[in-house]
Amino acid sequence: MSVIDASIREDFPALAQEINGHPLVYFDNAATTHKPRAMLESVQKYYEHDNANVHRGIHELSNRATTAYEGARDRVAQFLNASTREEIIFTRGTTESINLVASTWGVANLAAGDVILLTELEHHSNLVPWQLLAQRTGAQLRFIPITGDEGVLDQGNLAALLQGVKILSFTHISNALGTLNPVAELCKKAKTVGALTLVDAAQSAGHLPLDVHTLGCDFLAFSGHKLCGPTGIGVLYAKKELHSDLPPYQGGGEMISKVEFQTSEFNIAPHKFEAGTPNIAGAVGLHAAMDYLDGVGLEAIRKHDFELACYAKERLAEFDGIRIFGPEQERGGLVSFVFSDVHALDLATMADQQGVAIRIGHHCTQPLHKKLGVPATARASFYFYNTLNEVDRFVEVMQKVIQQLK
Numbered sequence: 001m002s003v004i005d006a007s008i009r010e011d012f013p014a015l016a017q018e019i020n021g022h023p024l025v026y027f028d029n030a031a032t033t034h035k036p037r038a039m040l041e042s043v044q045k046y047y048e049h050d051n052a053n054v055h056r057g058i059h060e061l062s063n064r065a066t067t068a069y070e071g072a073r074d075r076v077a078q079f080l081n082a083s084t085r086e087e088i089i090f091t092r093g094t095t096e097s098i099n100l101v102a103s104t105w106g107v108a109n110l111a112a113g114d115v116i117l118l119t120e121l122e123h124h125s126n127l128v129p130w131q132l133l134a135q136r137t138g139a140q141l142r143f144i145p146i147t148g149d150e151g152v153l154d155q156g157n158l159a160a161l162l163q164g165v166k167i168l169s170f171t172h173i174s175n176a177l178g179t180l181n182p183v184a185e186l187c188k189k190a191k192t193v194g195a196l197t198l199v200d201a202a203q204s205a206g207h208l209p210l211d212v213h214t215l216g217c218d219f220l221a222f223s224g225h226k227l228c229g230p231t232g233i234g235v236l237y238a239k240k241e242l243h244s245d246l247p248p249y250q251g252g253g254e255m256i257s258k259v260e261f262q263t264s265e266f267n268i269a270p271h272k273f274e275a276g277t278p279n280i281a282g283a284v285g286l287h288a289a290m291d292y293l294d295g296v297g298l299e300a301i302r303k304h305d306f307e308l309a310c311y312a313k314e315r316l317a318e319f320d321g322i323r324i325f326g327p328e329q330e331r332g333g334l335v336s337f338v339f340s341d342v343h344a345l346d347l348a349t350m351a352d353q354q355g356v357a358i359r360i361g362h363h364c365t366q367p368l369h370k371k372l373g374v375p376a377t378a379r380a381s382f383y384f385y386n387t388l389n390e391v392d393r394f395v396e397v398m399q400k401v402i403q404q405l406k
């Protein structure tokens, strides 16, 4: 019996629709989540009543827009238990947050011979920016390996891997396998060699309580759209002590304090990293999404995700020829799998005809899939508005589809 009542689905207009004559079963939450009415209304209200540009105006609407935008920053600081609001930098999403760190701190602080430590689980967003940085600076990349199909990090050789490391950047929850990494432990170990840490919280923000002090990280990145917020807004948490080590990111309005024809002086953080007109409505929507999620309860969401993932794993294990990935215990709310004799693309296409939305492919983790020896996996990813009945329906559809395909 779940801790979250299915009546919560009524808050999500998009869930109450039929696809191809069947009730929608939306199991693609790792890609993006659906939006509660309270979030949608907050954005509409902002545009209808308060719309103006921030920071520069003296008029009423500009003051309201500024209050709303900066209020969202306070809300995110509270959501992460950051020490100060200045530690919250608004970006377009996880991808931009990681690129920001790589191209500011990374370019200013890394040199040939330095090591960037990642894991084999990383999303391309937490791999390619570091590859680009390594090419620019001569730094090298190293990877903490995984144990096998269960996708747990093998820390056996970690002490050696940490030698010469300047930054350890890793995912909190793997979007491909569901692995929930021991963030606090890894950050503590990185600190022993003086390395900074960046946590990719794209799959954990909004799925469990986050406290940057308990985690002990220096940077943390996430995207609003994966936690019931709008697309195009994300967050980089950057510890205050590091702000002076970060040169500006992009140049433009808002990020300066004084501009001459030849040179400029820069604003203080976080504005130094937010050039141009920000995504004000996105920040407003993110604020509302966080209020909504706190109302549901992040601990309850964590339990619900886990319950659905365990139940789906148990039901999928009934199939012949299935290979299921991801750990038994420390895991988030998703299950990835392949069938020995059924192509994942056929599976997802036919599931869609029955109203079941799952994702297939490499999930932006091509090197991980290569390591596992599969070009693609099928992934069902859950959120708190999904139900055990939907898992049953998904399994029923899988059974039907497989019979047809064999």
Ligand SMILES: Cc1ncc(COP(=O)(O)O)c(C=O)c1O
Residues within 6 Å of the ligand: 030, 031, 092, 093, 094, 095, 096, 123, 125, 126, 171, 173, 174, 175, 200, 202, 203, 223
């Ligand atoms: C673990 C992880 N990191 C990073 C990203 C990139 O997020 P975005 O595309 O919102 O920037 C994703 C998106 O799926 C993800 O799952």
